[in-house]
Amino acid sequence: MKKLSVPAISILDQLSGPVFNADIFREAGVFIMRDAIPKDVIQQWQATWSEFQATQLHDSRDVNQANPVALSEQLPPSLATMYRHDIFIETMRQVLGDHIALYNHRFVIKDRFSTGKVFLHQDSCYHVGNLNKCSLFVPLSNANRDNGGLTFHVGSHQLGFLGDAGEINPEKFDMQWPTVTPELQPGDFVVMHSSLWHESGPNISGIDRILADTIVQAADDPTGKELLCGDWQTNIFYSPANYIRYFVNSRVLKIIKYEKERAEALHIVQ
Numbered sequence: 599m600k601k602l603s604v605p606a607i608s609i610l611d612q613l614s615g616p617v618f619n620a621d622i623f624r625e626a627g628v629f630i631m632r633d634a635i636p637k638d639v640i641q642q643w644q645a646t647w648s649e650f651q652a653t654q655l656h657d658s659r660d661v662n663q664a665n666p667v668a669l670s671e672q673l674p675p676s677l678a679t680m681y682r683h684d685i686f687i688e689t690m691r692q693v694l695g696d697h698i699a700l701y702n703h704r705f706v707i708k709d710r711f712s713t714g715k716v717f718l719h720q721d722s723c724y725h726v727g728n729l730n731k732c733s734l735f736v737p738l739s740n741a742n743r744d745n746g747g748l749t750f751h752v753g754s755h756q757l758g759f760l761g762d763a764g765e766i767n768p769e770k771f772d773m774q775w776p777t778v779t780p781e782l783q784p785g786d787f788v789v790m791h792s793s794l795w796h797e798s799g800p801n802i803s804g805i806d807r808i809l810a811d812t813i814v815q816a817a818d819d820p821t822g823k824e825l826l827c828g829d830w831q832t833n834i835f836y837s838p839a840n841y842i843r844y845f846v847n848s849r850v851l852k853i854i855k856y857e858k859e860r861a862e863a864l865h866i867v868q
């Protein structure tokens with residue numbers, strides 16, 4: 599039986615443009631802003647990235663085994679704070695309201711040290727605090743299907759948090775979501791709800807795919823790192839860093855324990 603596509607395929611024609619559409623974003627969970635970052639700003643970020651890559655990431659880099667695309671190295675100041683630009687804040691006001699905070703800012707890159715695919719997942723299951731968070735993906739290179747650009751399952755955020763963390767099996771759902779793999783150019787950026795399913799293929803063109811990934815949220819979330827506009831709407835704060843420390847026992851702690859026991863058992867046998 600053919601599965602019902604929710605939302606209708608026709609939404610794909612409305613997912614991108616120079617002006618943010620909050621109604622489409624609410625239904626789709628993703629919107630692609632075209633040519634929205636001033637040329638001089640994006641060129642300065644690109645130049646800083648090129649210099650940083652040439653001097654610090656050329657021979658090797660500290661590849662995170664749990665997520666090889668997530669850059670571990672400390673960013674230069676202008677790239678570490680690029681999320682403060684007005685265009686991001688003005689766009690996100692239309693989703694999150696007048697009081698907005700930063701949750702996290704990092705780069706996700708596909709260079710020669712991390713060419714592989716990223717399996718279909720949602721980010722909410724890896725987050726701490728409230729679930730109403732959004733990623734801003736900001737390309738400093740072209741990003742497309744050939745160099746491991748992101749594919750989004752449009753509307754899938756409507757299902758919320760799926761109850762576990764890992765690779766999603768879309769076959770197991772009664773409905774299906776239209777997918778889109780936008781061609782991105784420097785100057786564009788993507789807004790994605792953190793519960794939206796997304797994935798990316800391998801980089802087969804060999805052209806580096808460089809994306810900043812900034813996660814923002816309403817300023818009433820106690821995990822906010824920095825206020826971006828308005829006022830804090832909470833008096834309590836805690837850090838999402840190293841969150842397993844908040845548990846006496848948990849799924850992640852059990853995995854760590856079993857992995858350790860397995861390694862010790864293998865060591866004894868050898």
Ligand SMILES: O=C(O)CCC(=O)C(=O)O
Nearest residue numbers: 665667706707716721798
């Ligand atoms: O860089 C990519 O292609 C995807 C990264 C991602 O979705 C993640 O780290 O959560």
Ligand SMILES: [Fe+2]
Nearest residue numbers: 719720721796
């Ligand atoms: Fe993700």
